[in-house]
Amino acid sequence: GEDVEQSLFLSVREGDSSVINCTYTDSSSTYLYWYKQEPGAGLQLLTYIFSNMDMKQDQRLTVLLNKKDKHLSLRIADTQTGDSAIYFCAERKLAGGYQKVTFGTGTKLQVIP
Amino acid sequence: ETGVTQSPTHLIKTRGQQVTLRCSSQSGHNTVSWYQQALGQGPQFIFQYYREEENGRGNFPPRFSGLQFPNYSSELNVNALELDDSALYLCASSLSWGPTNSGANVLTFGAGSRLTVL
Numbered sequence: 001g002e003d004v005e006q007s008l009f010l011s012v013r014e015g016d017s018s019v020i021n022c023t024y025t026d027s028s029s030t031y032l033y034w035y036k037q038e039p040g041a042g043l044q045l046l047t048y049i050f051s052n053m054d055m056k057q058d059q060r061l062t063v064l065l066n067k068k069d070k071h072l073s074l075r076i077a078d079t080q081t082g083d084s085a086i087y088f089c090a091e092r093k094l095a096g097g098y099q100k101v102t103f104g105t106g107t108k109l110q111v112i113p
Numbered sequence: 114e115t116g117v118t119q120s121p122t123h124l125i126k127t128r129g130q131q132v133t134l135r136c137s138s139q140s141g142h143n144t145v146s147w148y149q150q151a152l153g154q155g156p157q158f159i160f161q162y163y164r165e166e167e168n169g170r171g172n173f174p175p176r177f178s179g180l181q182f183p184n185y186s187s188e189l190n191v192n193a194l195e196l197d198d199s200a201l202y203l204c205a206s207s208l209s210w211g212p213t214n215s216g217a218n219v220l221t222f223g224a225g226s227r228l229t230v231l
Binding site: 004031033035040041042043044045048088092095096097098099100101102103104105106 | 117146148154155156157158161163168169203205209218219220221222223224225
């Protein structure tokens with residue numbers, strides 16, 4: 001299947017950690033990405049992880065990948081009001097001779113001051 | 114290094130009309146992908162161009178067509194517009210070494226063109 005699933009909404013208090021979860025269905029995915037979209041804007045790449053890695057850390061961001069369960073998560077430490085946005089996970093796989101990137105439905109993160 | 118630019122940013126059309134959206138790739142990128150993002154949804158893959166040819170297509174009808182030019186810029190054309198075509202259309206460029214390349218192939222997105230069909 002091609003579905004990449006995410007929970008729709010997450011609310012956290014400023015200073016807390018946020019964890020956004022994603023489930024993908026294709027075990028042949030090579031790269032998995034996290035993008036951020038602010039209102040009225042395009043998508044901004046936050047981070048990505050190669051499928052043979054379990055974890056990647058980049059400043060306040062930690063990505064965990066459980067390939068067995070096809071589960072990807074993004075942890076944002078010390079969440080700030082500027083982190084309020086919609087977060088999309090995406091998987092990349094070879095499909096019919098080209099590299100296809102499929103996005104999830106997005107998780108809206110609300111940060112309460 | 115310039116990013117991805119799209120034009121126009123907003124436009125309104127009526128049912129049955131045709132529209133052309135334009136995209137300039139990030140410098141050094143040779144692959145362009147187009148996505149449709151309906152309100153409250155994730156981006157849906159329309160098609161991808163590499164070396165001026167379409168090399169991948171999502172579940173969109175033939176009235177969605179495109180072009181890629183020698184400078185890697187691209188157009189998305191939609192004929193016979195329908196109300197459900199109202200959406201944000203996103204262009205993304207990337208550097209690809211071909212269909213089976215093993216690079217990260219990170220997509221860099223433009224801000225999008227918001228199309229409203231009345």
